[in-house]
Amino acid sequence: MTILNNYNNKMIRLTALLLLSSTFSTFAQENTKVDNDKKYIAFLTNSIENTIVNKESRAIFVKESRTYWHNQKLDYNLHPENYAKAISLYHQNQLKFKQNKEQIDTIRKIRINKAVESFQNFDDRNSFPEKSVLFIGSSSIAGWKTSLSFPEFPIINRGIGGMNMLEIIENYDLLVKKYAPSIIAIYCDIDIENGKSPKESVDVFIALVHKIKNDFPKTTVLLLSMKPVMIDDFIGKDIRKNKMAANKQLLKFSINEKNVDFIDLASPMLNQDDKLKTDIFIEDGMHLNALGYTIWDPIIRKKIVELTR
Structure with a gap:
């Protein structure tokens, strides 16, 4: 009995120590977070008030x-209300340290031209299927293993990370027209992320759709909704809001257009409390992981089946 009592007392003391250690660890983590928050806000405040804009100060920011x-x-995605001051100061600094757009566009165009050339070289050595399902757009298409997701369909994927809608139109003959697809799925959120308004972004979608319909009147165009991501607010002010506004405009446009369907991929990415699912992204908080694409796959498959029945 004495041995049992001693054992029980030891277990009680050990449990207490573990609880105390856990409490201390949580307390230390919370204090560290508070300190980091204060330091970052102080950095942003000083940056707005005192820092001169140059290459070095922009790099530090x-x-x-x-x-x-x-x-x-x-x-932040769970409790955005706790970061109101930090995000406001951050957006002010973003405006102050805004990079040269022409320089960024030049670098991107070089990369996109290389990607288009790579696709062209591949096509020159290989045949491609008739009545294909063409996926075109930015990184969400480029990172989507569409042939594995839809092995029963003749899939062509011509996604290029960072490609905006105007660049798709500029490369239309090489990335779209040559394939004469029966279905075209389009995804692109780059224009919104680069600061364009929902209307400006949607207008280019509409221009591309009209171009497709002129060449392929029987082809169905699927306008895939712009997705919310964990870092929308870090990309820029109102990015999430503008994506959702653009989605509404794309839906409105599709309703009155023959052979044009809007596909809502954004809503299934939200939990019941309308907060974004955070386990569906890779480490960068922007691009989908395999779990994220498993949300999209059945939605797209259902639509393709419906169109090819």
């Missing part, structure tokens, strides 16, 4: 902000 928001992105 980008580095500090990338580190901070990367560490906070999960908590």
